[in-house]
Amino acid sequence: MKKLIRSMLFCPANNPKLYYTAPVYNPDCIIFDLEDSIEVSEKDAARDLLVEAIKSLDFGNIEIFVRVNSVTTPYFEDDIKAIVPAGVRNIRLPMCQTKEDVIKLDKLINSIEVEYDIEIGSTKIQVGIETPKGVLNASEIAGASNRVIGLSFGAEDYTASLGIDRTKEGKELLFARNMIVNVAGMYDIAATDTVWADINDSDGFVEEIKAIKALGFNSKSCIHPSQIDILHDALKPTEEQIKKAMVILDAVKNADVENGGVIQVDGKMVDVPVITKAKKIMSLYEKMMKWEK
Amino acid sequence: MGKIIRKLPEYIEGYGKVVPYGTIITKKEKAKLSDVVTKKNSKVISLEEAIINSGLIDGMTVSFHHHLRNGDYIMELVFKIINKLGIKDLTLSASSISKTHDCLLEYIKDGTITKIYTSGFRSALANEIQYNFNLKAPVIFMTHGGRARAIEDGSISIDVSFVAASCCDKLGNMNGKYGKSAFGAIGYPMVDVKYAKKTIAITDNLVPIMDKDISIPKDYIDSVVVVESIGNPQLIATGATRISRNPMDLLIAKKAANVLIASGYIKENYSFQAGSGVISLSVCKFIREYMKKNSITGEFASGGITANLVDLFEAGLFRKLYDVQTFGSDAISSLNRNENHIEMSADEYANPANKECIVNKLDVMILSATEIDVNFNINSVTGSDGRMIGALGGAPDTAAGAKLTIVVAPSMRKRFPIVVDNVKTICTPGENIDILVTERGICVNPRRTDLISILKRNNIVTTSIVTLKNDIYKLTGVPNILKTGDNIVGIIEYRDGSVLDIIYDL
Structure with missing residues (x-):
């Protein structure tokens, strides 16, 4: 069973308190940030703190990611050279625009894994798609390395590149979101949506979760602990969805249709795609229940 | 002029000892x-x-x-x-x-x-x-x-x-x-x-x-x-903060509300009090939702009355408010306009010699603490540096009277652990504390075997307080033993007049 990843909680890597407070909110992932939230003068200190924390703290079941500085910055190599030997196995590469960005990171990780006798390929990459170029190149980016386990969308940089405002409705993001979800589906990797910046507008946040869930996203980056429970709740399959899936899977048990053919359940046609959807819903539900326990 | 001067016998048969006027x-x-x-x-x-x-x-x-x-x-x-x-x-x-x-x-x-x-x-x-x-x-x-x-x-x-x-x-x-x-x-x-x-x-x-x-x-x-x-x-007229916006406070409050609900104590006609700490007040927010959804009306809420409790009362979720001290202008105006927002004396509230005092009728009490130890003793008077910074308030009274007393506290403040081997000052004896809720774990006093099983039945994960303390010490380190002088500067009296603990000079 793949690990359940719905929430990725951003924590600036230079704040010591967050290393021991963030885990208590039970996000699926914590993503320690070395990039945008860290001032240039703090880059080294944040990296040092992160390395020591990774070495000494136990984060339990919570998956740890690090958002490094992008490949075009002078901090990129230092970040990777410090955090991979320290034990970080999930890297978010921001502002990824071409497959060459991924290949550059892949090669660097590879050399570090060899040098430090770390299992080759065990360090994974989540690529940050945050520019129009990155959106259009999403497919070649996702296919550039076996290390790529997911795509994450960054709407703030994306809208800045287009010179448009980001709205609560998010119509301006539709193309990019669709592209990312489509590519993620193509490679069977995770699609993580952008952050919701207005932490006081939880109703708007829920609406956005519903919208991106409908598009096919299965996780979201978060900037505040209060967003985690809201996100997890909103991503849960509805009671109606669960009931329907259970009825379908129950009916399928007694009919040989899993490899083709059609049966009727409650007067509606059920074939392989419907069965696949029902299985996905039940799998997600079971993972969530297990995780909550 | 007007002074009573009369020679009185010391004893009158059939009456008894004479206590002279004045x-x-x-x-x-x-x-x-x-x-x-x-x-x-x-x-x-x-x-x-x-x-x-x-x-x-x-x-x-x-x-x-x-x-x-x-x-x-x-x-x-x-x-x-x-x-x-x-x-x-x-x-x-x-x-x-x-x-x-x-x-x-x-x-x-x-x-x-x-x-x-x-x-x-x-x-x-x-x-x-x-x-x-x-x-x-x-x-x-x-x-x-x-x-x-x-x-x-x-x-x-x-x-x-x-x-x-x-x-x-x-x-x-x-x-x-x-x-x-x-x-x-x-x-x-x-x-x-x-x-x-x-x-x-x-x-x-x-x-x-x-x-x-x-x-x-x-x-x-x-x-x-x-x-x-x-x-x-x-x-x-400044009141205690209505509802915290701090996510850690809200997390603890939510966990405490879940524990309360799972305990079965939140039911028709129950009685409730929350200390004026920001976390305990925030518990009201979550209880409110549950009471409303399940059409539960409590008999009374009591103690220091805050806007939070007035909100619950005016939403029809409690029939009465018993008020010994009013926090904030909203609660003051409620006392003036609501017949069932009732003023009470400290005697009616918490006097241990008063068998009918309100604390003895409490079902649920939510308390804050500056420290709690592995024996569930609470400190609410001295800080991590040993200085006197707090109060006993009505905590030891309510803890003694309430059927269920829950302490809500963060597991650490700054770099100091809140759950410790020994509190610096015992203010409320641990035998009166039933449950501790922190963001890192929920601990039930081993004396309350009934609560341990009911929480387990309702999927509330609990841990031993020693384990929780050890987990916290892993992050904070073991706190240094406080060095004090030999002069006694404070005495903590229990509600019955016996001495619970002593505070020394620094």
Whole structure:
């Protein structure tokens, strides 16, 4: 069973308190940030703190990611050279625009894994798609390395590149979101949506979760602990969805249709795609229940 | 003139021992006739006159109440006059002492005040006593209920009680509900006035003779003093924060609400109290949702009444509010407009000698703590550095009375663990604490096997308090043992008058 990843909680890597407070909110992932939230003068200190924390703290079941500085910055190599030997196995590469960005990171990780006798390929990459170029190149980016386990969308940089405002409705993001979800589906990797910046507008946040869930996203980056429970709740399959899936899977048990053919359940046609959807819903539900326990 | 001089037998058969008029000092039901009617003098006099008339002399005990909180001007006004009159060696019995009372420092230094009874003690005043050890006797910390008991049984004998009233008539009928300095319920001095030898009302709002809304009646009042202001209204009416926005507070509050719900105690007709800490108040937010969804109406909520409890009450989720001390203007106006928002005295609230006191009828109590140890003992008075920074309040009273007492606290504050091997000061005995809820774990007192099984049945994961403490120590390190002096500067009295713990100088 793949690990359940719905929430990725951003924590600036230079704040010591967050290393021991963030885990208590039970996000699926914590993503320690070395990039945008860290001032240039703090880059080294944040990296040092992160390395020591990774070495000494136990984060339990919570998956740890690090958002490094992008490949075009002078901090990129230092970040990777410090955090991979320290034990970080999930890297978010921001502002990824071409497959060459991924290949550059892949090669660097590879050399570090060899040098430090770390299992080759065990360090994974989540690529940050945050520019129009990155959106259009999403497919070649996702296919550039076996290390790529997911795509994450960054709407703030994306809208800045287009010179448009980001709205609560998010119509301006539709193309990019669709592209990312489509590519993620193509490679069977995770699609993580952008952050919701207005932490006081939880109703708007829920609406956005519903919208991106409908598009096919299965996780979201978060900037505040209060967003985690809201996100997890909103991503849960509805009671109606669960009931329907259970009825379908129950009916399928007694009919040989899993490899083709059609049966009727409650007067509606059920074939392989419907069965696949029902299985996905039940799998997600079971993972969530297990995780909550 | 008017003095009763009569030779009385010491014993009368069929009656018993004769206690001559004027010698009963433990219980005063009414002011002496001579003071009120026969002289036909007005009670309304200056503060200086009132103090002189009260007969206050060296070595006596004066009492105050803390409903004006950090806005209180009364203690400073009174001690200025006392100081001017040259009266020394007084015992100060206050229901609590706030930061604003740092002004008393000079009166401690010059020997005007030499002994203190209080529920809370903090700030520069506490530092002075803890670092310079300049009181004749240790500060005696009493719970709100313990203080009522001590006054009633004579352990504290009040010579002159000073009562602030935001609304008072010339006879001394008073309340704290109306006026520019309104503070709400006046529950603590309701006890003082009954037993004090003399009582002086101090008001900044002298009104025509009151015939209703009388919280303390004229019968107990010897003098009425009118001053320009009894306190700073902005500081008086500040309430405890409604609902925290801090995610950690909300996380703990939500966990506590889940525990409460799983415990089965939140049911029709239950009773509830939450301490004024921000986390315990935030529990109300989550309970409200559950009560509403399940159409549960509680019998009463009690204690210090905050806007949060008023919200629950006005939403029809509790039938009554019993109020000993009102926090904030919303709660004050509720006391004035809602018939079932009922003012109560400290005796009715928490006196352990009062079998019908409200705390004995409580189902659920939510408490805060500055520290809790592996035996569930709570510290609410001293900080991580050993300084006196807090209060007993009604916590030990409610914990003793309530069927379920839950402590809510973060597992650490800054770099200091809150769950520890031994609390620095035991303020509420662990045997009265049932559950601890922190963001890192929920611990049930092993004595409550019933709760352990019911929480387990309802999928609430609990951990042993020793395990939780060890997990916290992994992050904070083991705290250093506090080095103290040998001089006793504070005594923590349990509500029954026994001594729970001692605080030393630093």
